[in-house]
Amino acid sequence: MLSRKASKDSHGQDSSYFQGWQEYEKNPYHPIQNPMGIIQMGLAENQLSFDLLESWLRRNSNTMALKKDGVSAFKDLALFQDYHGLPAFKEALVNFMTSMRGNKIKYSSDKLVLTAGATAANEILMFCLTDPGQAFILPTPYYPGFDRDLKWRTGAEIVPMHCSSSNGFRITRCALEQAYQLGQELNLKIKGVLVTNPSNPLGTTMTKTELNHLLDFAIDKNIHIVSDEIYSGTVFDCSSTTGFTSIMEVLNERNNNNYNNIRNHVHMVYSLSKDLGLPGFRVGLIYSNNEKVIAAATKMSSFALVSSQTQFMLSNLLSDAKFIKKYMVENQRRLKRRKDMLVRGLRKAGISCLRSNAGLFCWVDMRHLLSSDSFEAEKELWKRIVCEVGLNISPGSSCHCSQPGWFRICFANISEDALHLAMHRMKVFTSSIFSVRFPIIMMRKKSF
Structure with missing residues (x-):
C-alpha cells in the first residue's frame, strides 16, 4: 500500500500541457532521422546563446x-x-x-x-x-x-x-x-x-x-x-x-x-x-x-x-x-529576432499574437480556427495541431485561460530551420481549414 499522495492522481500529469510532451517524446522531430516528427514548441527553454557561454568557459x-x-x-x-x-x-x-x-x-x-x-x-x-x-x-x-x-x-x-x-x-x-x-x-x-x-x-x-x-x-x-x-x-x-x-x-x-x-x-x-x-x-x-x-x-x-x-x-x-553585460544585451537581441520570426510566420498563416515584449514564447490567438466557441473545440484543434501538423504547443485551457482558442507557442528552444518548417506546416494547415470552410473564396483566390 502506498500513501494517499503517492497513489492519488493529483500531480497534474493528465493536463494537456504534459500530454503534448508525451506525444512529442513518442515521435520527436529530427532534421535527418525523423523530418516528419513532432517539433517541440511547448518547452520554454532558452537555447539561443549557448555559444556565448561556451566561449566564456573556454577562456576560463x-x-x-x-x-x-x-x-x-x-x-x-x-x-x-x-x-x-x-x-x-x-x-x-x-x-x-x-x-x-x-x-x-x-x-x-x-x-x-x-x-x-x-x-x-x-x-x-x-x-x-x-x-x-x-x-x-x-x-x-x-x-x-x-x-x-x-x-x-x-x-x-x-x-x-x-x-x-x-x-x-x-x-x-x-x-x-x-x-x-x-x-x-x-x-x-x-x-x-x-x-x-x-x-x-x-x-x-x-x-x-x-x-x-x-x-x-x-x-x-x-x-x-x-x-x-x-x-x-x-x-x-x-x-x-x-x-x-x-x-x-x-x-x-x-x-x-x-x-x-x-x-x-x-x-x-x-x-x-x-x-x-x-x-x-x-x-x-x-x-x-x-x-x-x-x-x-x-x-x-x-x-x-x-x-x-x-x-x-x-x-x-x-x-x-x-x-555578463554583453551577454544580456546580445541574448535579448537574439530573443527579439526569433520572436519576430515566429510572429511573421504565424501572420502568413493568418494567425495573430498578443503583443509582447519578453519571455521565450508568444500567446497566440487561434479563436478563428475553432469549429465552435468552446473548450471542446479548442481541444479538438490542439489534437490536430499535435498529431496532424506535428507541433507540440500548449492550449490555453492548460493555462486556465477563461477564453477558448488561445495557445502558447515557444520559439527559443529550436533551430531557425525547425521554426521555418513549423510555420510552413501551420500555413498549409490553416489553408486547408479555410479551403474547407470557404471553398468558393479559395477557388477565386487560386484563379488569380
Whole structure:
C-alpha cells in the first residue's frame, strides 16, 4: 500500500500541457532521422546563446577545472557545505540582479535563500505561507506547472483570477476583488497573490499601475504577494512604457504608513534557468524582507540544495561583469529576432499574437480556427495541431485561460530551420481549414 499522495492522481500529469510532451517524446522531430516528427514548441527553454557561454568557459578553463587562483578547490567543494550557500555565489547573485534591474534597487545577500530551481522556491514559499486547504490567487492564464508546483505536496489551493483579452489580460482591482470573493464562496482562506512578471504564458511585463494595484490589494486584505520574476532578463523591449519593473522597486517607492507591514508580505522568486539558459544547473532563489520567512525557507532548502560545484562555477561567471553585460544585451537581441520570426510566420498563416515584449514564447490567438466557441473545440484543434501538423504547443485551457482558442507557442528552444518548417506546416494547415470552410473564396483566390 502506498500513501494517499503517492497513489492519488493529483500531480497534474493528465493536463494537456504534459500530454503534448508525451506525444512529442513518442515521435520527436529530427532534421535527418525523423523530418516528419513532432517539433517541440511547448518547452520554454532558452537555447539561443549557448555559444556565448561556451566561449566564456573556454577562456576560463580554471573554473571548469574547479581551480581558484590556479589551486584546486575540489576538496573544499566536495565536502559538506552549509545549506546557506557559498557567500561568494550569493554575493555574485545579488550583484547580478541589482545590475540587471538598472541599479534601481540594491539587493542584499542575507535576504536570499538558494534553492534547486524556481520550482523548489515557489513550493517552499507555499509551505511557509499556507497551511493545507488555504489558497493563493493566480491571474489567468498561468503556467500549467503551477498546479503541480504549488499544490501537489503542500496541500495549498489555487483560486483563479480571470483576466480577459479585452484589455490584453491585464490585472485590475476589480478582477482581484472578484477572485477574493470566489475564494470566500469556496470557504478558502486567501493567503496571497502569486504573479509571474514577465508573464508566462503571455510574454508581457506588468505595469507600475498593475503592481500598485497588487500592493494596495495586499495591504487591504492583509495578505502576501509572491512575484515570480524568472523571465526578467528576457525583456527585449525596454522602452519607458514596456520595460521591466520589479515588485521590489515599486515597494521601495512607497513611503506610506503601511510600508513596514507590506514589505514583510512581499516575496520574490528568481532563477538562472531562463535568462542564462541554464535550467539543468537547477539554480533558483527566494528573496524576502521577512526574516521569519527567510529563516524557515533556509531550513526547508536543505531538501533542495544547489551543488557547491555549480555555485563555484557560476560565481565566477556572474562576477565577470563585462561579459555578463554583453551577454544580456546580445541574448535579448537574439530573443527579439526569433520572436519576430515566429510572429511573421504565424501572420502568413493568418494567425495573430498578443503583443509582447519578453519571455521565450508568444500567446497566440487561434479563436478563428475553432469549429465552435468552446473548450471542446479548442481541444479538438490542439489534437490536430499535435498529431496532424506535428507541433507540440500548449492550449490555453492548460493555462486556465477563461477564453477558448488561445495557445502558447515557444520559439527559443529550436533551430531557425525547425521554426521555418513549423510555420510552413501551420500555413498549409490553416489553408486547408479555410479551403474547407470557404471553398468558393479559395477557388477565386487560386484563379488569380
